[in-house]
Amino acid sequence: MKILIVDDEWGVREALRNMLKAHFSGKLEIEEADNIYKAIEATKIFKPEIILLDIELKDGTGFDFLQQAPPVGFAVIFITAYSEYAIKAFKFNAIDYLLKPVDPIELQQAVEQALKSKPEHQRAQIDALVSHLRKPSKANKYIVLKTAETIYFQDVSEVIRCESSGNYTTFYLQATQMVSKIVVSKPLKEYEELLTPFGFFRIHQSHLINLACMRLFDKREGGYVIMRNGEKIPVSSRRRESLIGILDAL
Template identity: 30%
Template sequence: MIRAVHIDDEPAAREHLALLLADLAADVRLVGQYADITAGQQALEEHRPDLLFLDVEMPGGDGFELLRRMGRWDFHVVFTTAFQRYAIQAIRFSALDYLLKPVQADELRAALDRATKDKAPADAGHQEQVVDNLSADPSALRVLVSHGGRQHAILPADILYCRAENNYTEIHLQGGRRFLCARTLKDYDDMLQDRGFLRVHRSFLVNRAAVENAPSQGPLRLTDGTAVEVSVRRRAQVIEALRA
């Protein structure tokens, strides 16, 4: 049985999630719902849940502030938020889970499945990086990745390109370092498209600042000498974007 806590200042949102969980998830017991992060933090310390549904935008302190106060946590976090661009970007960069309001049944079920698979709490170093990221100015956000049993915080500007490896992504950095990450290229495309990255092929996402030469035919040439293939159907759009 998964024990869950829900923190959200909107009564309608609390009722909606409770009804969805009752209908969808016999394996989840909602042990408490709270309207602010002060009461919510007390409940987390008392109930020690496996799962926290946490609203981002609340009066008296947002969901990010709760994690900053706690510093360390041993439950899976799923943020719930209305579309708020920076909040979602910070959550994605931090490799955390989120649901858009109003929460949809299929998306909730997928989040519960992910929470079930991810029962081990993140290490203290990763959680410290998460708190730093959620506190950061948008321009200072780092991509948090797990590689080789360690957590790494990467500045988007240090990424040359990303390459798809089935359901994984290989991130290539300046200086020759690279990380194989358990997220799809689409995840990184969604995350980085507002940071100067361009999808040039189904298998490649490039940092525009790293493109040294963009010929009308043939591959792109990056600053480290890497040749990156451009798909035929994307070429005109890619060349136009790079020359803008």
């Protein structure tokens, strides 16, 4: 297993190296870089399987590195101080990230998960992330949805609704899509936070809908909405007034 650590702080690199050696001793090669130029050269020569990448570097950002890095199949795990916008971008594109100071168990889990991913999927996710960060407008926004077998790059405007089932979320898509639904092993709350800025509203504990795909809202007690695909979805009494307020403001 080849891992490249890219961070401009010696202490952070040393801590990551020690944590990796503690969990993956005997089957590990590690290289380090403290700037973009060295990271690019190390990527060409060392050919890492995984790159632990800091966002803020002395000569630019981790995103600058990704745009210049050779197109080889490596997984990226971002190591970052808290940045709400960056983290939202990671979640949109299903990219792993760890917050500083890094927890050893979370690092171990992220590396193990990265080793399971396919190289072509890794590169596609990185390209989607870079595109997301270059064009942060809400138009034509895509979200990455990962199942056990497939990674989907899904236009959020084509999502009719999302439904919760424990720690799983089912995305129901418009008829023009290749598949009618996608089941992802993440809770609905995480997608509520990501999709609310794009016209989605949680009308029920189990249901998050795309308001642009709503065809009818019956406001009477025990209310419900009818979606573009004909589905009838209940509106909880707690969410009813909020939904009315949102629709009145349109």
